[in-house]
Amino acid sequence: MQILRTAAAMARRSARWDRKVAFVPTMGALHDGHLSLVHEARRQVGKRGAVVVSIFVNPLQFGPNEDLSRYPRPLARDLRLCREAGVDAVFLPSPEDLTPAGQSVFVDESLLSAGLCGASRPGHFRGVCTIVLKLFNLVRPDVAVFGQKDWQQLAIIRRMVRDLNVPVRLVGAPTHREADGLAMSSRNVYLSPEERAQAPALRRALQSGAELIRKGETSTARVLAAARKVLAREAPLGRIDYLELVDADTLASTRRLPAQPLLAAAVFFGRTRLIDNLAVVAAE
Numbered sequence: 710m711q712i713l714r715t716a717a718a719m720a721r722r723s724a725r726w727d728r729k730v731a732f733v734p735t736m737g738a739l740h741d742g743h744l745s746l747v748h749e750a751r752r753q754v755g756k757r758g759a760v761v762v763s764i765f766v767n768p769l770q771f772g773p774n775e776d777l778s779r780y781p782r783p784l785a786r787d788l789r790l791c792r793e794a795g796v797d798a799v800f801l802p803s804p805e806d807l808t809p810a811g812q813s814v815f816v817d818e819s820l821l822s823a824g825l826c827g828a829s830r831p832g833h834f835r836g837v838c839t840i841v842l843k844l845f846n847l848v849r850p851d852v853a854v855f856g857q858k859d860w861q862q863l864a865i866i867r868r869m870v871r872d873l874n875v876p877v878r879l880v881g882a883p884t885h886r887e888a889d890g891l892a893m894s895s896r897n898v899y900l901s902p903e904e905r906a907q908a909p910a911l912r913r914a915l916q917s918g919a920e921l922i923r924k925g926e927t928s929t930a931r932v933l934a935a936a937r938k939v940l941a942r943e944a945p946l947g948r949i950d951y952l953e954l955v956d957a958d959t960l961a962s963t964r965r966l967p968a969q970p971l972l973a974a975a976v977f978f979g980r981t982r983l984i985d986n987l988a989v990v991a992a993e
């Protein structure tokens with residue numbers, strides 16, 4: 710497994726790719742969710758292709774009062790997991806490499822970024838898009854794999870790729886969960902035992918809303934009320950940042966059920982902010 714520690718080394722390497730490349734951008738602190746993306750990347754390019762993982766805690770996507778400084782960085786373990794998962798190359802750029810002093814060009818998606826996480830984390834998706842585009846330019850992948858856990862992020866990156874003609878094919882991979890339904894996240898380690906015990910209620914709340922939709926409910930307010938009730942009952946330590954029913958494509962919310970309903974939520978447990986979503990597929 711090759712380790713590339715600078716943008717220049719990565720660019721030199723990718724100028725010489727002689728096989729298909731699948732790319733998985735991450736912020737490290739790898740868990741089975743990340744590894745499921747690595748396996749999907751391998752499926753996309755086969756044995757003869759190359760799988761590249763980047764590990765970069767992107768300062769541009771953290772707000773001033775967020776967890777940039779305490780974000781976990783278990784690098785040796787991450788590298789071991791990548792090696793064991795059959796990754797061909799790991800890209801480990803430094804902040805100086807990807808966020809040069811005086812940078813004055815950024816990528817701003819202006820429509821899908823407005824709501825959900827974009828509303829509570831101003832500048833977050835600008836930071837994501839800017840760094841993901843830079844990573845694409847340096848790694849030059851044929852395919853890039855992103856998790857549906859970050860549904861809004863995937864939708865925004867799809868839009869960036871479409872609108873800026875970025876030559877990469879995007880693949881979305883399903884959310885990997887703990888046995889009790891909690892979506893795996895590098896941030897789960899911040900949870901106290903009490904918070905950890907209540908956190909799976911986030912998934913159950915979304916499921917209860919989805920169940921109402923499947924039973925024929927068409928009022929957004931009633932669907933959200935059902936989900937909110939589950940959170941109030943089962944996760945008293947949780948504080949809802951947002952809980953919304955939007956269209957899975959446009960991310961727009963409406964009073965009546967959207968064409969492709971997506972339930973999405975962010976909930977704070979103490980200072981830890983967890984997100985999850987559920988795309989409701991109509992029962993056949």
Ligand code: AMP
Pocket residue numbers: 734735736737741742743745746854855856857858859882883884885886892893894895
């Ligand atoms: P992060 O390191 O949190 O920035 O995530 C890197 C990539 O892994 C993103 O595409 C995420 O959507 C994806 N990811 C994070 N958690 C999960 C999960 N539980 N299941 C599947 N993909 C995930």
